[in-house]
Amino acid sequence: MGTLTITDVDTTDFIGHDDLLNDVTAIVFDATNTSDITVRFDGAQLGNLIADNVSITGNGNFNNISIVMTGAGTVSAANWSFTNWTGGVDFTGSGGADTITGSANPGGNLIVGGDGADILTGGAGPDVFRYNFPGEVVAGDPSTAPGIRRYSGRVCRRDL
Numbered sequence: 659m660g661t662l663t664i665t666d667v668d669t670t671d672f673i674g675h676d677d678l679l680n681d682v683t684a685i686v687f688d689a690t691n692t693s694d695i696t697v698r699f700d701g702a703q704l705g706n707l708i709a710d711n712v713s714i715t716g717n718g719n720f721n722n723i724s725i726v727m728t729g730a731g732t733v734s735a736a737n738w739s740f741t742n743w744t745g746g747v748d749f750t751g752s753g754g755a756d757t758i759t760g761s762a763n764p765g766g767n768l769i770v771g772g773d774g775a776d777i778l779t780g781g782a783g784p785d786v787f788r789y790n791f792p793g794e795v796v797a798g799d800p801s802t803a804p805g806i807r808r809y810s811g812r813v814c815r816r817d818l
Contacts, residue, residue: 661686664721670697673726679707687717694720694745701727701752704735711737721745730754730774735761736781751776760785 660681664670665688672678685708687695695717699708704725714723722745725733730752738747738761747763751772760767760781769778771789778787 660684663688664695664697665691666695670695672703673698673700673728676703676707679703682708682712684713684715685723686715687719687721689717691717692719694722696722696724698724698726701725701731701733701749701756701758702729704733710734711739713739713741714743715741716743716745718742718744723747725749727752727756727758727772730756732757734759735767738762740764751778 661684662682663686736759747761748768749758750770753773755774757777759779762782766783767785
């Protein structure tokens, strides 16, 4: 496939639609579309149907990529690259123990842990973490790490 061009307005949902993805190395938001676009992927599609080093090209609007973990596992967007990107990237954990690594999105990531004991790691931009499970580990300390903008939740242990 190579390039996945997102042309639809509102939300384009690829969760449960693996048949529409194959060796995606670039995601391009259609420049002729003047609306904000949200695209959703299953965490299991990353590194499998979507390359670990996918390049993301925005269209100048506020676009959003949402990664939803439908099952426990590991996802990493650490090697993603962005061009003309003014949007968001968010990750939502599953009910199991997940390991989520954010992207280098200049606008930051929203990383939401699920019900399991998750390991949440931000990217190069200002990140927001939300977690509630007492065993979750968040990489970084908001008082000393400039990459963390805000966090909320209960923490029993932090790897700093």
